[in-house]
Amino acid sequence: MSLVELLNKPIAELSSAELEQVMAHKRAEERKALDTAREAYQQDKEAYIGQLLDAFKEQAETLKKIKGIAINEGLALNNRIYEINGKTPKEDQKTFTIKNEDDTARVVIDRQERFEFTEEAQVHITAIKDLFKEKFEQRNKGFYALLDSILMRNSKGDYDAKLLTKARLQVRKIGDEALISEFDKLQDCMRVVGTSTYIRVYERDENKKWRDISLNFSSI
Structure with a gap:
């Protein structure tokens, strides 16, 4: 069959x-x-x-x-x-803004230096983290965790130069000589490796506030 x-x-x-x-x-x-x-x-x-x-x-x-x-x-x-x-x-002018006549749109062009750290930076990063741990971990674990995160590498494996610079200024206000010394040594480990130029366009919204016209795909 x-x-x-x-x-x-x-x-x-x-x-x-x-x-x-x-x-x-x-x-x-x-x-x-x-x-x-x-x-x-x-x-x-x-x-x-x-x-x-x-x-x-x-x-x-x-x-x-x-x-x-x-x-x-x-x-x-x-x-x-x-x-x-x-x-x-000025040759060192880093940022300038151009606006239209009715002040409803503006363009901001911003030059920023790019930094990297020498290998020696890790020595001072470790010393700073140890000092922070010694001084703050027992007193305020949340504050210590925040300080510790500032000194961690970002997703690209680099230290954040801006955050470290801000932290250095704050440390001077604290007045701790050991921390000041390590932050100064860390600052000496930063090297300028170039500049990046950014351009941003803004327009005023219905509330007359500046709104960034983002070309970031995730914000569209």
């Missing part, structure tokens, strides 16, 4: 061997359907990732070009207003 005939035969009339043959066919069909579904999923997944990757790369390149043009033109405008007033821009 052919398979087609078996499939059309009432199940109650099937022998054990015929039933096994029908079940084997059903299992094969299920496996084929599952394989087809997996293959379709795999194709769709690869297409999704590939298309999204290309789109993100294209937009990232576009934004990079926009940033470069915007910064260069902003710097040129900043130089022009100095020239109009018979002045020369």
Whole structure:
């Protein structure tokens, strides 16, 4: 009896061997359907990732070009207003703002130095953490945990130069000579490795407050 005939035969009339043959066919069909579904999923997944990757790369390149043009033109405008007033821009000028005439939009261009620490920094970081632990852990565990977190590396494996600089200023107010000494030594371990230029655009909202027009994907 052919398979087609078996499939059309009432199940109650099937022998054990015929039933096994029908079940084997059903299992094969299920496996084929599952394989087809997996293959379709795999194709769709690869297409999704590939298309999204290309789109993100294209937009990232576009934004990079926009940033470069915007910064260069902003710097040129900043130089022009100095020239109009018979002045020369300061070479160390790090931040400037350009606003429209009705004060509803502004552009802020900000240059920031990038820092890194020498290997010796770890010695002073460890000494500072030990001093903090000795002085504050028993008195206020929450405060100690906050101080300790300031001296930890960030997700990129770097120390946060800004936080350490702020902490150094606060330590001077405390007046602890041992801490001051270690923070001064840590400060000497910082090296300027370059600068980064940032540009931010703001507009006033319905409450006349400045609102950042963010290009961060997570904020859209």
